Amino acid sequence: MNLNKARIQLTKALVIATALIAGPAASETLDTGTLYLQHCAACHGTDRLGGMGPALLPDNLSRLKKADAEKVIRKGRPATQMIGYESILTDPQISALTEFMYQAPTHPLKWGEAEIRNSREVIHPEGALPDDPVFEADLMNLFLVVEIGDHHVTLLDGDSMEPIHRFPSRFALHGGPKYSPDGRYVYFGSRDGWITKYDIYNLKVVAEVRAGINMRNIAVSADGHYVMAANYLPHTLVLFDAANLDMLGLIPVDNDAGETSRVSAVYTAPPRGSFIAALKDIPEAWEITVENRKAKVRRMTTDTLLDDFFFDPGYQHLIGAARDGKHGVVIDLDTGNTAAELPLPGMPHLGSGITWEHEGRRIMATPHFRAGAISIIDMDTWQVIKTLDTEGPGFFMRSHENSRYAWADVFFGPNADKVHIIDKQTLEIVKTLQPEPGKVAAHVEFDRHGEKLLLSIWDDDGAIIVYDADTLEEEKRIPMKKPSGKYNVWNKINYEEGTSH
Ligand code: DHE
Numbered sequence: 129m130n131l132n133k134a135r136i137q138l139t140k141a142l143v144i145a146t147a148l149i150a151g152p153a154a155s156e157t158l159d160t161g162t163l164y165l166q167h168c169a170a171c172h173g174t175d176r177l178g179g180m181g182p183a184l185l186p187d188n189l190s191r192l193k194k195a196d197a198e199k200v201i202r203k204g205r206p207a208t209q210m211i212g213y214e215s216i217l218t219d220p221q222i223s224a225l226t227e228f229m230y231q232a233p234t235h236p237l238k239w240g241e242a243e244i245r246n247s248r249e250v251i252h253p254e255g256a257l258p259d260d261p262v263f264e265a266d267l268m269n270l271f272l273v274v275e276i277g278d279h280h281v282t283l284l285d286g287d288s289m290e291p292i293h294r295f296p297s298r299f300a301l302h303g304g305p306k307y308s309p310d311g312r313y314v315y316f317g318s319r320d321g322w323i324t325k326y327d328i329y330n331l332k333v334v335a336e337v338r339a340g341i342n343m344r345n346i347a348v349s350a351d352g353h354y355v356m357a358a359n360y361l362p363h364t365l366v367l368f369d370a371a372n373l374d375m376l377g378l379i380p381v382d383n384d385a386g387e388t389s390r391v392s393a394v395y396t397a398p399p400r401g402s403f404i405a406a407l408k409d410i411p412e413a414w415e416i417t418v419e420n421r422k423a424k425v426r427r428m429t430t431d432t433l434l435d436d437f438f439f440d441p442g443y444q445h446l447i448g449a450a451r452d453g454k455h456g457v458v459i460d461l462d463t464g465n466t467a468a469e470l471p472l473p474g475m476p477h478l479g480s481g482i483t484w485e486h487e488g489r490r491i492m493a494t495p496h497f498r499a500g501a502i503s504i505i506d507m508d509t510w511q512v513i514k515t516l517d518t519e520g521p522g523f524f525m526r527s528h529e530n531s532r533y534a535w536a537d538v539f540f541g542p543n544a545d546k547v548h549i550i551d552k553q554t555l556e557i558v559k560t561l562q563p564e565p566g567k568v569a570a571h572v573e574f575d576r577h578g579e580k581l582l583l584s585i586w587d588d589d590g591a592i593i594v595y596d597a598d599t600l601e602e603e604k605r606i607p608m609k610k611p612s613g614k615y616n617v618w619n620k621i622n623y624e625e626g627t628s629h
Contacts, residue, residue, distance in 0.1 A: 160221075160224040160227075160228045163217070163224070163225060164176075164228055167216070167217070167225075168225070171209060177239070177341060178299075178341075181209070181299070182300065182320050183341060185232075185233065185237070185342075186229075186230050186231065187342045188341070188342055189230060191300075191319075194227075197230075198223065198226040201217075201225060201226060206278065237341055237361070238362070241375065241378050244378070245375055247337055247338035248373055249336050250334070250335045251332070251335060252330075252332060252335075254334070258329070258330065260329065261330075262330060262331060263292050263293070265286075265287065265288075265292060266285075267311060267328075267329075268311060268618040269576045269577075269617070270285065270311075271283070271284040271286050271582065272284075272314060272614070273582070273592060274297070274301050274305070274614075274615075275608050275610060275612070276300065276609075276610045276611075277608075277609030277610030277611075278588075278610075279298070279301070280294055280297060281294070281297045281301070282294045282611075283328065283331070284582075284614075286580075289580070289603075289604060293331050295331070297316060297318070298320065298322040298324055298336075299318060299320060300319040301316050301319075302318065303317055303344070303345035303393075304345075304620070305317075305613075305615055306347060306348040306396075306620075307615075307617055308348065309352040310621075311328070311617040312327065312329050313370075314326050314615075315346055315348055315355055317345055318343065320338070320343070321338045321340035321341055322336060322337070322339075322343075323336065323338075323339055323357060325370075335372050335373040337368065337373040339359065339368070340357060340362060341359070341361040341362065342361035343358065343360070344360055344390075344393050344394070345357075345358055345393050345394060346358070346394070347395050347396040348370060349401075349418065350398035351401075353369070354368065354418050356368075356394050358394035358405055359381075359391060360408075363380065363381045363382065363389055363391070364378055364380055364381055365378075365379040365394060365405060365416070365423075366379070367379070367423045376418075376421050376422070376423070377422060377423045381407060387409070389407040389409035389410040389412075390408040390409055391405050391406070392437065393436070393437070393479070395629060397415075397443040397461075398623065401417065402416060403415070403417075404439070404461065406430075406435075406437050407434070408433065410433075411430045411431065411432060411434075412427050412428060412430060413427075413428045413434060413437075415461065428459065430459060431457060431466050432448075432450040432452070432457060433450070434449065434450070434451070435449045435451055436448070436449040436477060438478040438481040444460065444462070445460060445461060445507075446461055447459075447470070448478065449472075453475035454473075455469055455472055456469070456470035456476055457469055458510055467510070470510060471512060472494070472512070473498075473499040473503070473515065474496045474498030474499030474521070475496055475497040475498040475499075476497075476503065477495050477497050480494070480524045480525050480628060481493060481525065482525050482627070484527060484626065486552065486553065489506055489507070489508055490506075491504055491505060491506055491507060492505050492507055493505070493525060495518075495522030495523065495524070495525055495537075496521055497521050497523075497540070499521060500522075501517060502518055502522065502525070502536055502548075502550070504555055514555050516550065516555070516557060518538055518557070519538045519543035519548070520539075520541035520542070520544065522538055522540075522548075523537055523539035523540075526572040526573060526574065526581070526626055526627060527552065527574070527625075527627075528597065528625075529624060529625050530579070531574060531598075532551060532552055532598075533549050533551060533558070533597070533600070535548070535583070536548045537568075537571065539568065544568045544570075545565055545568060546562050546569065547560070547561045547562075548560050561600075563583065563585065563602070564591075567586065567587045567590065568586035569583055569584070569585055569593075570583075571584050571586075571612060571614065572614075573613070573615060573627065574597060574619065574626065575616060576617070578597055579597050580594055580595065580596060580603070581595050581597050583595060584611040584613075586610060587610055590607070590611055591611070592606045592608055593605050
């Protein structure tokens, strides 16, 4: 533990001890702001920007229901530093604190160069730890499983399907963790803006930095030298040296008219040697190259605002979902022009689209957030060649080059416990599984060989289910706390066609 964390813990322990001795009556007359400073600020920051605990701002809490937030204040969060306050604060005070957290701050929040640099902590500088792994396994067939139930990550051996190690993560990791090209390091991004660099060989966090207040995702350059963070708040892209997460550049996201924008996401485009970002509030996509450790932006004006997007395997085209939720656009990344428009039924989730070869042509498939449908598109003609009806709107799709099947979950609605399996050649749903009735089953990742796959039972009392990719038979269940995404080292570093990049 570093000095800063120790200091926070000590302050917090003193505050709690004093409050426990005095009881609720002592703080009954205090206003909510003072209560916050007294009880919450040590961990969550005086500006509610977060610290050891997560940020307590409306945007950061948008995914947590107020009733659940109140319950956390009352009862605490198991396996974290967050204790329950029901014996320290009165019911009205707990309710008032909950309301306070969901109110916009009265002054603008800043997360600029100084804040980013000050947040950085290098625990083990690059080169300081041994190069030999401290465990035995096929290093190319490891999986990381993000467990959002209690904010942990499990490292899993993809041959034996046995956990190797489990470690705490930052609060609310989101998006795929990104591996270094050799698979030794992994970079996690949290919704609160933290980037954590983890040394898989030594099972240790090696460096951390906070890139923003509300972050979308991160990307690692194909050469492994740089990490780019895309933020919602503030409106910035941030470039880091991948070695020790030293900040190299802060790029304000704005246009010539001075309008600023959130960033929908940033991805690495290996064949182009660049990063591609799309903006959420300004109709532009950006290609960012790094020369002499400096970022250079090439702007492409788009016909529509882009939410979610995906690339063809050669990174020649960006396929984006328009904000109206009814169609997609194909943008030629060389010219910046729109090459095609795609009619799509209901808010496609293109970020989880996958591609494969079908009758000698490359096709892609995408689920939809607002329609029980999977659209299958010919990537030469950009025509929708088939729309599969599903049992409800879906979130993720997955396959592997060596598998004849693609898997698609039904994430929303009464059938969220079902998963469809699609034959990649007949383009038909050939099987629908319901592995645990009443519990959401979602997100699949294959092992490096495409022989086995993992499916999440998305529940606090959940599990990872291992399936044989060919017989589709269940092989085993490993209990986990709301496992969300799984990420196989080989599939990710080789940009395997059936998985997310
Ligand atoms: Fe995600 C990836 C955006 C809600 C779980 N999600 C991504 C990515 C984006 C994105 C841009 C790709 C980032 C990357 O991998 O680099 N997600 C969004 C949204 O805009 C949306 C709809 C609303 C929001 O609140 O942000 C959203 N996402 C969710 C969830 O509610 C999920 C199910 C639970 C959670 O953890 O918040 C969720 N998103 C995921 C996961 C991935 C992801 C597990 C990585 C998928 C992969 O296989 O790579």
